[in-house]
Amino acid sequence: KFCVVLFTRELAKRLRGENVVVNSVNPGAVGTRIFDGWHGLFGRVVTWFFFCFFKTPWQGAQTALHVALDETAGDVSGEYFENCCQSRAISRAYNDKLANEVWEASLR
Template sequence: MIMAADTFAEKLKGTGVTVNSVHPGLVKTPIFTTNYTVKRNVFFQMFVWLSQCVLGRDPWEGSQVVVHAAVSRKFEGMTGEFLGECVPCRKPSKAYNEELCKDIWKASEFYVGLPR
């Protein structure tokens, strides 16, 4: 998602449309507990459950991070950023791989039927 957002940010520069990626933090949802890889490993299941109990936010709190990024004047004009805890953060290293980003964009165009 970060790579797609960065590509959109680049393609939409100068249009008045801004695109950023937002990490809401650890949110107490079943996204991990329904994951096949997690289900196969009881220790990982326990780790995820404990992490969510101790550090996790409820879904409403997690959504507020995203809403804040969308409506706050603090981010007006900011584009192509990765926000965590409502501040710009360093992106995961693979997000800086331009060739990988281009390949993902081309595959996305193909799968959704966009003209090239």
């Protein structure tokens, strides 16, 4: 996820002036059905944990939908969003040298 933020910032920089918007989105902790095949106590505990502490898939999708569909969606590019708001990623995500290194690694 960290590399996605770096990559998004670098892509936005390279596409500046091209009328293309790219942003990174953190859906948060989303409870999915990935452990549905797990039976017994472990499966029940994980399901309970997801139900109590994680977002539903519908809730997790809201930030991506907001960034894609909100009337102000094209106002910013290269930014990080969580909980339907522009936010600040961890400080290392704003390291331009590291963003370029991730970009170069993705080309290999």
